[in-house]
Amino acid sequence: MIVKSDPLTARGRRTREALVRAGREAFDEHGYEAVRVDDVCARAGVSHGTFYTYFTSKEVLFREVAAAVVGEMFTASVVGPAASGDPYARIEAANRLYLRAWSANSRLVRMLEQAAAAEEGLRELLLELREVFVRRGADGLRRLQEQGLADPALDPRLTAIMLGGMVEHFARVWLDLGEPADERAAVDLLTRLWARAIGLTPASTSAEDM
Amino acid sequence: MIVKSDPLTARGRRTREALVRAGREAFDEHGYEAVRVDDVCARAGVSHGTFYTYFTSKEVLFREVAAAVVGEMFTASVVGPAASGDPYARIEAANRLYLRAWSANSRLVRMLEQAAAAEEGLRELLLELREVFVRRGADGLRRLQEQGLADPALDPRLTAIMLGGMVEHFARVWLDLGEPADERAAVDLLTRLWARAIGLTPASTSAEDM
Amino acid sequence: MIVKSDPLTARGRRTREALVRAGREAFDEHGYEAVRVDDVCARAGVSHGTFYTYFTSKEVLFREVAAAVVGEMFTASVVGPAASGDPYARIEAANRLYLRAWSANSRLVRMLEQAAAAEEGLRELLLELREVFVRRGADGLRRLQEQGLADPALDPRLTAIMLGGMVEHFARVWLDLGEPADERAAVDLLTRLWARAIGLTPASTSAEDM
Amino acid sequence: MIVKSDPLTARGRRTREALVRAGREAFDEHGYEAVRVDDVCARAGVSHGTFYTYFTSKEVLFREVAAAVVGEMFTASVVGPAASGDPYARIEAANRLYLRAWSANSRLVRMLEQAAAAEEGLRELLLELREVFVRRGADGLRRLQEQGLADPALDPRLTAIMLGGMVEHFARVWLDLGEPADERAAVDLLTRLWARAIGLTPASTSAEDM
DNA sequence: TATGAATGAGGGTTCATTCAT
DNA sequence: GATGAATGAACCCTCATTCAT
Numbered sequence: 014m015i016v017k018s019d020p021l022t023a024r025g026r027r028t029r030e031a032l033v034r035a036g037r038e039a040f041d042e043h044g045y046e047a048v049r050v051d052d053v054c055a056r057a058g059v060s061h062g063t064f065y066t067y068f069t070s071k072e073v074l075f076r077e078v079a080a081a082v083v084g085e086m087f088t089a090s091v092v093g094p095a096a097s098g099d100p101y102a103r104i105e106a107a108n109r110l111y112l113r114a115w116s117a118n119s120r121l122v123r124m125l126e127q128a129a130a131a132e133e134g135l136r137e138l139l140l141e142l143r144e145v146f147v148r149r150g151a152d153g154l155r156r157l158q159e160q161g162l163a164d165p166a167l168d169p170r171l172t173a174i175m176l177g178g179m180v181e182h183f184a185r186v187w188l189d190l191g192e193p194a195d196e197r198a199a200v201d202l203l204t205r206l207w208a209r210a211i212g213l214t215p216a217s218t219s220a221e222d223m
Numbered sequence: 224m225i226v227k228s229d230p231l232t233a234r235g236r237r238t239r240e241a242l243v244r245a246g247r248e249a250f251d252e253h254g255y256e257a258v259r260v261d262d263v264c265a266r267a268g269v270s271h272g273t274f275y276t277y278f279t280s281k282e283v284l285f286r287e288v289a290a291a292v293v294g295e296m297f298t299a300s301v302v303g304p305a306a307s308g309d310p311y312a313r314i315e316a317a318n319r320l321y322l323r324a325w326s327a328n329s330r331l332v333r334m335l336e337q338a339a340a341a342e343e344g345l346r347e348l349l350l351e352l353r354e355v356f357v358r359r360g361a362d363g364l365r366r367l368q369e370q371g372l373a374d375p376a377l378d379p380r381l382t383a384i385m386l387g388g389m390v391e392h393f394a395r396v397w398l399d400l401g402e403p404a405d406e407r408a409a410v411d412l413l414t415r416l417w418a419r420a421i422g423l424t425p426a427s428t429s430a431e432d433m
Numbered sequence: 434m435i436v437k438s439d440p441l442t443a444r445g446r447r448t449r450e451a452l453v454r455a456g457r458e459a460f461d462e463h464g465y466e467a468v469r470v471d472d473v474c475a476r477a478g479v480s481h482g483t484f485y486t487y488f489t490s491k492e493v494l495f496r497e498v499a500a501a502v503v504g505e506m507f508t509a510s511v512v513g514p515a516a517s518g519d520p521y522a523r524i525e526a527a528n529r530l531y532l533r534a535w536s537a538n539s540r541l542v543r544m545l546e547q548a549a550a551a552e553e554g555l556r557e558l559l560l561e562l563r564e565v566f567v568r569r570g571a572d573g574l575r576r577l578q579e580q581g582l583a584d585p586a587l588d589p590r591l592t593a594i595m596l597g598g599m600v601e602h603f604a605r606v607w608l609d610l611g612e613p614a615d616e617r618a619a620v621d622l623l624t625r626l627w628a629r630a631i632g633l634t635p636a637s638t639s640a641e642d643m
Numbered sequence: 644m645i646v647k648s649d650p651l652t653a654r655g656r657r658t659r660e661a662l663v664r665a666g667r668e669a670f671d672e673h674g675y676e677a678v679r680v681d682d683v684c685a686r687a688g689v690s691h692g693t694f695y696t697y698f699t700s701k702e703v704l705f706r707e708v709a710a711a712v713v714g715e716m717f718t719a720s721v722v723g724p725a726a727s728g729d730p731y732a733r734i735e736a737a738n739r740l741y742l743r744a745w746s747a748n749s750r751l752v753r754m755l756e757q758a759a760a761a762e763e764g765l766r767e768l769l770l771e772l773r774e775v776f777v778r779r780g781a782d783g784l785r786r787l788q789e790q791g792l793a794d795p796a797l798d799p800r801l802t803a804i805m806l807g808g809m810v811e812h813f814a815r816v817w818l819d820l821g822e823p824a825d826e827r828a829a830v831d832l833l834t835r836l837w838a839r840a841i842g843l844t845p846a847s848t849s850a851e852d853m
Numbered sequence: 854t855a856t857g858a859a860t861g862a863g864g865g866t867t868c869a870t871t872c873a874t
Numbered sequence: 875g876a877t878g879a880a881t882g883a884a885c886c887c888t889c890a891t892t893c894a895t
Contacts (some may be wrong), residue, residue, distance in 0.1 A: 022875080024875075025875065028875080028876085044337070044340065046256045049867085049868060049869080050868075050869060050870085051868075051869090059876075059877090060876065060877045060878055061869095061870090061877080061878065061879090062870095062871085062872080062876070062877055062878060062879090063875080063876055063877070063878095064869095064870095065869095065870070065871080066875065066876075069870095070869080070870080071869070071870095123336075123337070126333070126399075127254070127333070127337055130254060130330075130399075131254070131257070139400070140400065143396070143400065167412070167415075168408075168412065171404060171408070171409070171412055172412065172416065174393065174396055174402060175389050175392075175393050175412065175413060175416055176389065176416065178388070178389055178392030178393055178396060179385050179386065179388055179389035179392065181392060182385075182388030182389065182391060182392040183384065183385050183388055186353070186384055186388060189336075189340075190349075190350065190353065192384060194381060198378075198381070199381070202377070202378065202381055202382065202385065203385060205377075205420075206382065206385060206386065206420040206421075207420075209419050209420045209421075209422060210415075210416040210417075210419050210420040211416075211419075212419060231856090231857070231858095232856090232857070232858075232895090234857090234858065234859095234894095234895090235857075235858060238858075238859085259884085259885065259886085260885080260886065260887085261885080261886095269858095269859075269860090270859065270860050270861065271860080271861065271862095271887090272859070272860055272861060272862095272887090272888080272889080273858075273859055273860070274887095275886095275887065275888075275889095276857090276858065276859075279887095280886080280887080281886080442854080444854075445854070448854085448855085464757070464760065466676045469888085469889060469890080470889075470890060470891085471889075471890090479855075479856090480855065480856045480857055481856080481857065481858090481890095481891090482855070482856055482857060482858090482891095482892085482893080483854075483855055483856070483857095484890095484891095485890095485891070485892080486854065486855075489891095490890075490891080491890070491891095543756075543757070546753070546819075547674070547753070547757055550674060550819075559820070560820065563816070563820065587832070587835075588828075588832065591824060591828070591829070591832055592832065592836065594813065594816055594822060595809050595812075595813050595832065595833060595836055596809065596836065598808070598809055598812030598813055598816060599805050599806065599808055599809035599812065601812060602805075602808030602809065602811060602812040603804065603805050603808055606773070606804055606808060609756075609760075610769075610770065610773065612804060614801060618798075618801070619801070622797070622798065622801055622802065622805065623805060625797075625840075626802065626805055626806065626840040626841075627840075629839050629840045629841075629842060630835075630836040630837075630839045630840040631836075631839075632839060651877090651878070651879090652874085652877090652878070652879075654873095654874090654878090654879065654880095655878075655879060658879075658880085679863085679864060679865085680864075680865065680866085681864080681865095689879095689880075689881090690880065690881050690882060691866095691881080691882060691883095692866090692867080692868080692880070692881055692882060692883095693879075693880055693881070694866095695865095695866065695867075695868095696878090696879065696880075699866095700865080700866080701865075
């Protein structure tokens with residue numbers, strides 16, 4: 014297989030970016046199978062042949078799009094250290110970001126899941142994506158447990174998977190299936206359920222939140 | 224257009240059933256797009272053309288398979304009235320059945336979700352499936368609230384969606400993505416999180432369950 | 434090939450007739466290629482398999498339908514000997530019958546023409562059909578020529594083909610292509626053109642017709 | 644949907660033309676239904692898929708072929724203004740061209756008629772084709788009537804349809820059904836019948852023609 | 854005789870990918 | 875780098891015909 018090198022000229026870089034952007038839009042709108050290479054090219058304003066100057070196959074383009082999405086989700090969901098030290102507020106902030114991150118990319122992530130069933134490489138990318146969120150959640154819980162603020166009997170990893178899944182799943186139901194709800198109410202409820210589930214001991218300052 | 228009628232003879236019924244079974248297996252193993260009509264026929268041991276004696280298209284077969292799966296999930300997840308009257312135990316039983324039902328069919332349900340994006344009829348089937356589970360969960364919660372056993376401030380429907388989604392999502396992660404866990408531990412944890420999240424007041428008899 | 438014998442029982446005869454009738458209707462409405470054997474069977478109210486009890490193929494059915502149509506056209510277009518002896522009136526009567534016969538069956542005759550291109554047997558049937566009309570017209574003209582009523586320089590056969598074609602063609606344009614005209618006016622004009630073309634010498638009695 | 648654009652390069656133009664030419668030949672030889680896209684491709688010397696670079700379907704190709712044929716028939720049948728002013732000679736010239744135009748394309752025109760039964764667009768093309776010839780004939784007759792050379796009682800349009808149909812129909816019988824005749828004799832007779840039918844008054848110069 | 858299930862050759866169309874210019 | 879024509883494997887679906895019951 015011929016390795017497609019990174020484009021060297023500014024023009025090449027622009028073309029490549031246009032293809033990635035067009036691909037992302039197309040995949041998001043129509044799904045992996047339904048998107049033809051020609052669609053992407055038309056959207057990017059280049060000819061069919063040009064596509065193969067930059068990508069060896071449609072799958073390779075998808076992989077790149079997926080990687081970009083995963084990257085964005087990582088950065089978009091970091092609860093800054095500047096956030097309040099109040100545990101409940103931190104959980105709430107995390108849930109809001111989590112919900113937004115999954116909402117913004119739910120279609121592409123689902124495509125990634127679907128495609129991951131067939132392609133080894135994509136499977137790894139998906140697992141990596143999940144792992145970051147899981148670890149983040151598990152670490153947060155462990156910290157709370159160490160501080161005596163959460164039930165120490167809970168397995169941190171499994172709990173994080175379950176409660177994180179609750180948020181992730183709700184994002185899908187909310188956006189893809191059109192379950193009516195407003196973000197504020199959803200985040201409030203998700204946070205309340207999450208906090209109670211882990212047995213978050215209300216510090217004196219957050220008593221009124223509950 | 225020729226309408227495909229139900230088979231009139233025993234032989235026809237057998238063939239039709241063989242096709243549905245073969246289709247279900249094939250879809251489950253390879254996904255909707257990857258399955259060719261020929262694959263289904265080969266698996267069912269009939270010729271190419273026979274398929275079209277019973278189904279007008281691959282999509283129609285899938286619709287039938289999906290409907291069957293949905294039907295099974297309905298019946299498989301009913302917590303019998305004979306089950307213990309203890310709320311915690313009922314939640315546990317429901318979670319176990321819920322987890323098993325989704326586990327057994329997670330791939331097909333995901334295919335249904337995927338296909339529902341494109342087909343109106345399938346979308347309705349999917350929404351119907353969800354609705355049954357949501358309503359069941361919401362009704363259960365409402366009953367607990369009325370008995371003074373659960374936090375009355377929680378919106379029953381939204382809460383059911385979120386906590387139900389937690390279980391459903393875990394089924395996927397567990398089976399499709401291979402997250403290691405044993406059923407017993409998973410059900411235990413899901414139940415504990417669920418019970419605490421809704422503020423289930425431990426009746427005196429179930430104190431030791433927690 | 435198995436020769437399908439004529440049906441021996443009354444029931445068999447009825448089924449066979451139903452198939453021929455259904456085939457004729459179907460061919461007339463939809464054309465040879467567009468008609469499926471199943472359509473004919475459904476229309477006749479018999480199962481697919483029964484068709485082959487009476488006809489070895491779809492083409493054989495068509496042949497039979499075509500033969501029936503040709504037969505009808507023969508008998509329908511005979512100007513009875515009782516008709517007026519006046520040549521002009523006889524031409525008019527012939528044209529009226531000719532026009533009606535072709536009108537009633539134009540679709541099927543065109544199908545026959547089309548099918549005749551591919552099938553030897555049908556070609557003969559078509560030629561036979563044409564020949565009867567041509568000969569009839571040529572004989573009529575020859576008689577008029579012998580009586581000194583028509584231009585003796587005209588080749589009877591070729592003239593009959595041309596003028597007969599004029600009528601036949603008009604039937605198509607009129608019915609198939611929807612050229613507006615009423616039968617009376619059309620027959621009048623066809624007859625006038627025909628009579629003049631052959632130089633019909635107006636006998637004293639028919640002077641006012643011209 | 645991808646719109647098939649006109650080919651942009653000389654090579655593309657050549658390929659497209661080759662397909663149209665091949666299609667025309669194939670349709671003419673075997674009829675619309677009998678022609679497979681592969682036949683056309685083989686004849687044009689291109690691969691299967693190339694066909695769909697230029698035409699979205701077999702039907703679209705036929706439409707183009709038919710339009711080309713109709714166009715040719717229009718131009719081929721114009722009696723130049725340079726032709727003799729003698730009415731009889733003009734009719735003769737028109738008939739010769741008419742006969743030739745229909746002879747050269749009779750199979751394709753019949754296919755057009757056949758296909759027009761099913762397709763709206765083709766029906767319009769066919770009606771347009773007919774209308775041009777009808778109008779031309781009607782105008783010619785009207786002019787003769789105004790000059791006092793033809794029977795003023797004849798309806799120009801209907802007469803043109805009938806006499807034009809005579810020529811058209813003869814072209815079919817002659818070529819498709821193999822009625823033996825030589826062109827000269829046929830044109831002579833058609834012209835004689837036509838002229839007499841409309842009551843063409845022999846101007847002094849053409850007396851001997853009759 | 855009638856039924857209807859089963860067959861499989863046949864044909865149209867799509868689209869990812871290659872390659873000459 | 876860019877273009878767009880060319881390729882052909884892959885797949886869905888139709889329907890005339892056969893055959894066991």
